[in-house]
Structures are given as C-alpha cells and as structure tokens.
Amino acid sequence: MSSATPTIEKPPYRVVGTRPIRPDGVDKVTGRAIFGADVRLSGLLHGRVLRSPHAHARIKSIDTRAAEALPGVKAVVTGHDFPDPQNKVAASGEGTVNLRSLAHNCIARDKVLYFGHAVAAVAATTPNIAEEALKLITVEYELLPHVLDVREAMRPDAPLLHDDLRTNEMGQRAETPSNIANHTRHERGDVNQAFAEAAVVVEREFRTSMVHQGYIEPQNGTALWNADGQISVWCSTQAPFDERNQLAEILGMPVSKIKVTPTEIGGGFGGKLSVFLEPLAAMLSKKAGHRPVKMAMNRAEVLAATAPTSGSYIRVKIGADKNGCIVAAQAWMVYEAGAFPGSPVDAGAGVIFAPYRIPNVLIDAYDVVVNKPRAGAYRAPGATNAAFASESVIDELAEKLGIDPLEFRILNGAKEGDRRADGPVYKRIGFIETAQAAKAHPHYSAPLAPSRLDPEGKNPAIKRGRGVAAGFWFNWGGKSSAWASLNPDGTVSLIEGSPDIGGSRASIAMQLAESLGVRAEDVKPAVVDTDSVGYNDATGGSRVTFGTGWVAWRLGEKLKQQLKARAALLWEVTPDQVKAEAGVFSCNGRSITLKELAGKLDETGGPIVASDTFESDEYGPGFGVHIVDLEVDTETGKVQILRYTAAQDVGTAIHPAYVEGQLQGGVAQGIGWALNEEFVYDAQGHLLNASFLDYRIPTALDLPMIDTVLVEVPNPGHPYGVRGVGETPIVPPAGAVANAIYHAIGARMTALPMSPARILEAQGKA
C-alpha cells in the first residue's frame, strides 16, 4: 500500500466536492464519441458467429467447406484453429479467471455447454454474406443430458459438464468428478448452541434467477493481426490490460505483440471484463490474410452468450436474544457458475452478514456449474442475491422482536474493530452513520407515498407498504498507472488507462487539479491504449476513482514539486523555501502563478512530466441503507415503486453529481432485478427471452425519482477519503422491495424476481 496522510476531517477543498462538466460530455451528447461500432479501417471484413442451438452436446464434426466456398467469405474458424491454453488463473476485474475456461468459452472445442455457445465464426466482405455463410456450416452434434438447476446439478447422478472438474472441498481436491467446483466455509463460534439459546430464530430459503447487466452497447471488437505478428484490437471493454493478457493466452502470443485500444463504452457493469469476440476476430484476421475483422453481437447474442450473473439458492437462519442482539447467523449458499467454474458466491458469502456484528457464524458457499452461459460479474457480483436473503430475514426478526427495522440494524450494526462474518476486521466504516441518516431522513417519518394506480384511494385491491434494507460492498484498490504533462499554458494533459464508464475522467482529473492547485477544467484527461500507459486493473470493483484517483493525486503533487524547483531557480532560492497554494508559488514576498511559471518552462529546464503507479490490496468498505414505498395491485400482482431513498457511506464525494448518479443507477438496476428481470429457459435449456422486449429491465415510467443521501465518512486509506460508490447501491434494493411488499400484502416473497405471477401465487390467487 502506498503511503499517504489519512484525512479523517474533511479539509476545505477547492475542487473536490464541486460539480464541473464532464470532459467527455459534448462528444457523448452530440454522438461524436468513438464507440466500437465506429471503428472503420480500410479493407475491413465483418465477422459473425455460429452458436449452439443446444444446451449440452458433443461436437462430432464441423464441416465449413461450403461456407468457405461462398463468394465474399475470407475466413472461417472453429475451436481447432486455437491453441489450447493451460489451466492458468489470471486477474479479471477484482476476481480471477481460468484462461483455459475462458478460451473454451470464446469458442467451443469438443463440447458445447450452453445454448448460444460459439462454435464457429466467419469473416466476409459484408455482414450479410457472413450471416449467409453461417447457414452453410454443418455441425453434427451428439446431444447430452443437461442440467439447469444448481441443486439438481449438485446431485451425484447429475449430468456432468466437465469430466475433469473435481470439487475443491475447502482446499482438498475430491476424488470423483462433480459439477460442484468449490466449497468454501466460514465458521466462528458455535451456531448450534447459540440458536438453541436464542429468543427468536428465523430461517428461510430463497431462490434467485440468472440476470443480465443489460448494458446498452453490445459486445464488439475489431482486430487486425498484422503480417509482422503485431495484433491490434479495438473493443468495448472495462479491462484493456486484462483482455490483453487473455488474448495473449488464447491466441498463444506474447503480450508485447498485442495492443488493446479501449473505445468509449456504452455500459459494462461487470459484463465487459473478459473477451468474447476479440480472439475470434483476431484469428479470423490472421486467416483472412491479415485484413482487419470487425465483430459485434446483436441483443439476442448478448443475452444468451455473454456473462450474466448467477442465479442462486440460499438458506439463511438468524437468531437474536430477547434484547434484540443477533447471536448467530448461518447461511448455505449455492450459486450458478454457468458453464465454467467461477460464480461470485465467495463475494456473496462476504456480503451476506457484512453489516452486522455477529458472534457465531457458519457460512457454506458452493460454486456449481450448470448448462447456462458462464456467469460473470454484475455490479457488486453475488451481493444482491445474498442481501435479498439476509435482509428479508433481518426484517422478519425485527418484526418478531417488535423493534423498528432500522433501529434493529443500528443496534446490531458493525463498527470499526468488529470482525466481518467471513473474517476481516473493519477499519473506519460508516454503517451506523448511514443507517442513522436513513432513519433521520424525512422519508422514514413521512406517511406512505400517495398511490399512483389508485390516486383517489377507492380501490381496496391496491395495497401500499414501506420496506428498508442494508447492503455492503468491499470496494477494492487494485493497480493503476497514469502520467501527466504540463502544457505551456498551465493546463495538464492526464494520460490514464482506466476506461471511463461512470464519469471517472472527471473524478480523476479533479483529484489531480486539487493536489496541483489548478481548476478541474485545466486538466485534460485521455484514456489510451495498452502501449501508451502503464498497467491498470479493470474499471471494476468500484476501484477507479479510488485507485487511479490516488495516482492522479500524486501526479499533481509531483508536478507541484517540480514547479517549486522551477520557481526556486528563477528566484535563486532552494525549492523547500517555495510555498505553493492554490496555483500560486511564493517565497519571501515574491509570487508567480502556475500559468506564468508554465510559460517559462523553456527558460527553466524544459518539459515537466510526472508518472506514477499505485497498488493496494486494501478495501474501502461502503454501506448503503435504502427505504422504499411501493404499492401492489393485489389482483394483478403488479408492483409500482412510489418513493425511493438511498443513503450511502460514500467516503468523500469527489464529484457529488456522479456519486448520486451511481446511487440512482444501482437502485434502478436493483429494482429491475427485484421485480421483473430473469432468464427464462425452456426444459431443453433454450433461452426464451433473449430480447429487451421480454427481458424486462425497468423503463423510465417504472421508476420514481430516486433520492440520495451522501453520508461522508472519509476512507482513512485514501488521501481524499474516497471510497468506491458504484456497486453498493445495487445491493439493498431487492431486500428493501421484498420487505415493502411484505408490509403491503402480508406475504414474504422468497424468490426473485418478485414478478406479478409470483405475487399472485404468494397470495394464493394463481
């Protein structure tokens, strides 16, 4: 961890905490920003993918001859065109990825493991020809039995996805193959005894469906495998450096031969941490005589064959004593990994009881493969499922004890020095402050928001309710690099490698501006390719404003030191005699502005640049507490959200508008997950709702204004007190909505989504 002076009290910042206009704003609102689809190169070919129509099958043969013979087709690839990488684990976002799995996920070898699994790809002079060529490829399949449900997949007689997968049973590799990739346990104290002695115990089981991030921009990538062996890739990614590593492994080329240029990105939310099309485009480019190949998915492909997040089965049991103190908590969690191991179940295990101080804990977490797409990260991966389960049980406990649900959470809330259920001890955290802020918010004491479905209050079928829930996310540090150069007019060019998904160009630039003493507008940030800046971990784990921001802070400090030296040279004093304050350098009554000094670079020794890197395995935990009012049409099962307030410990809000935007966006996605989003598979394992018509994310008409409360408890591990903010807000909504539905209709909802059909069922109506 790099050293810094922690700032617990918030100093009087000049830039931090203001709301400047984002540097990428004009290009984005005028359509000028360059996205993956805008990449056009001479001689460009268009690639399309042939996908498996089956959930599980052995590929007996693939005949591509007719496709290759079609005029306009320049290359066809199948799994056999790729080297077979070793079982090697590499970083991906804040998690890891097995590169062999990833390679086999990009294009199937001898087996297809899910509906939509890529089997072959074609490059042709037009997209239509490529599409036609797909129809000319003959694949002979031998159908295999498939399994879609995690608990069925755990059974010893379940169809096996991988013959070589053995359960990692708490560190021990099992003898026989299984669909259970991993079992982790966290244990403290004696839960059985504590439950036996508890005054109240609540136990329930919960199910959640596989859901998708629902970003607007589909996966895309353009690749040129040049005749000299240099490979250039332009793609929509959160993780250009991780993707460079992945491509190297999948293509069997050294990283030095690969350059990844991240284009603007139309959303990722964890779904764009790994490659899908890029290796296919690169191999097609090589086979097509080194012509560039562009590929883009359509929406059906995005939904069927990218990286949705796990559905799950979770059992939660929590007990409290008669004073309302939680004495024990137990969870049994099974997450769908999809076709390859690697669900976020371990993150879920860290989240499930995170807000509370609990003496006796037992958590079992299972990662289980099923015949669905390989599960990926989705905004606080694994957390929403977990918090839906635990926060529903917490709510029920509070009710049984007759304690206000927020009061109950405050009473049991974790503080600095408490140990999280899965092990680590908290440093300074702001859970209690956040819960108190929610409790003090006017929303919590106001009458229920007025009905939208029945404004006159005439329809007894319309019932309203309020719910609350808490949530937690780790917020990772990771690695970042950036550099900066001072321009002669006193502005700074900031070169970074963190793709900007949520306004990070602005938040990073502001941290440099603050430490150097210039205006936010005087820093010009640019996100560049992997050859033009040092290594950066993914834009993920809510780490960029924290980690890359840290580098930017230090770049400002470094530029300032050099400028002091230049001023010292002009005044013939030593640099330590020069003071810098708000962009003015002074010494013994003399002063010069930063702009004036920048104009004298040539006279004082030439250009000034600074570069720096950052690495931290520290986490800056963030907590959220949400309040929702909603109404249920008990006759149709439809839920309408009426009012929503999200309070969150955000550390220091560098750019408050973008912090609020993150909270609102997380809540919007959380409400979608809570109410209507789910992958619907038929019995054969075909995804039925692979379109935005039937994969129902909320529209603007389905959401109220989402109020935010920024609770600023500075993170002692960052110079400005930054905590990640982007993921925490998706964690509480499902639990909050479930609790509000309960308070409206008196039924506990134990499955996501809480769709109209499920709400009718819960009332015994359908």
Add this chain to the structure above:
Amino acid sequence: MQPFAYAAPTSIVETVSLLTQHSGQARLLAGGTDLLVQLKENRRQAALVIDIKRIPELNALSYSPEAGLRIGAAVSCHRICAEPAIRQAYPGLIDAVSLIGGAQIQSRASLGGNLGNASPAADSIPALIVHHAVCEVEGPAGRRDIPAEAFCVGPGRNALQAGELLVAIRAPSPPPRFGAAYLRFIPRNEMDIAVAGAGASVILNEAGDTIVSARVALGAVAPTPLLVEAAGAALAGQPPTAEVIEQAARIAQSVAQPITDMRGTASQRRHLAWVLSRRALEQAVARAQATR
C-alpha cells in the same frame, strides 16, 4: 435479413395482382413495425415487400354519426387518436390504439398491420370486436367482409385467402348510452406485450338501470383474440351491478385457454382474464352512464 424486392403500388387492383403473381412470397408493408423487425430477425422471409401506404383508399379515415367509422388499413394509430369525434364515440378502440407503442411506433403502426400480424396478444383486436367492427377485404374474387372476431384463425394466421388484402376496418356508430373500454396487463408500464387483455362494451337502457346488450372480448389467453358470447348473453337484460359484472367476468375467465410462456403463466392469465374483464366492464358501464 435477406435482400428482397420492393414495390409500392398505388392501387388495390395492382396490389392484388402482385400478391397473386408472387403467391406466398410477397408480404404487405404498412407501418412495418412488425414486419421489418421480423425480417431483420429472420423470423419471416419475403422475396417481395409491397408497400401499401401509397394506395389512397388504405390511407383514408372517415367518421360521421350517420355512416359510422371507416379506417383505411394503413392509417396510423396516431391519426386515429388525433380525431376528437372518434375519441368520443369509440372509447374502447382509443384505449387500445393509444397503447400500441410510444410516439414513434404510434405514427407508423396501423390497424391493418395489427390485424394482419394476427398476434393473439394484439391490443386493437379485442377492442375492435367489442365495437362490432368488420374487416373489409379485397382479393381476386372481389370484396368481402369478415367480422373482427373471425379475422384471426391462429397465432400469426388470419382469414385472408391467397391474393387478398385488408382494405379498411368499419365500425358502426354507437347507439346512445353506449360505453366501451379495453384494458391489458403488462408487468411494466411500457414496452411489453399484453400478458392478457380484455375489452368490453355495453348499451344501457334509457333509465340506465339495465344492460340492453354487451360484448366481452379477450386477448392473449387463447390462440386468437376471443369474443366471449356467453358473457354478453349473461349481461343482457340485467342491471349493471357488481354481482352481474362479476358473473360475466367469471364466464369470460372460464372461456380462456391460456398457455404458460416467458411472458406469463397459464394460471396467471386465467386469473387476469377475470380481473381485466371485470374492470373493463365496470369502466364500460361508467362510460355508458356518463353519456346519459
């Protein structure tokens, strides 16, 4: 999407002859809000696409209390909704037509297309049924009328014979004390296809205390939109009370033969058939009473 030939005839005769020549290979294009999506997603194929928006009769929209309503098959939903007299006289149709998509879709989508596409969940069809609408079609053998309730014959299949096209939809002028409504259920507030839909219309007697006649029609609970004649029969001659309406709604529910699919379950749809029929009838009665 595969390349196709395109024609834009200006007369019905020309269109019928193109349809006959390219039997089975040609598709009519009105607003294209169904067809173009289906062609792009390879869900339908066409060697020839015939744009019918240049045929004057298909673009004509007229209403008078004497002659009733005549909507050219290619007239956009937006144009229908923009006519105050039509809004007044055909409230059930307006309920349905104003639900079809947002502003962009509204300004393209036609009733001819909604009927032609023959989705079991098409919103306009139950509403047209309760307004006693008929479809005027023309083909090699001349013109004929098909009642709205007989137009669809299966999911995506309609009663048109080879070479026939839909020219217009007619609905009689409503008598005094007429009210109608259409309701659908979707999980969100926009962007969804009806999980279930119900239209209802009633004519009350002069005193307003008896239903003279009524119609109930359902959508998305059977292979085609359904006219529930037994519900109408149960309402005729009865007072418009909650019990009478409830009984008719239960009859409608019993007629529904829904399936489970990604949009909803069979039992949910059966339940909704009852809820929506009841609510549509209540609204139709309230509207009829408001005209007195």
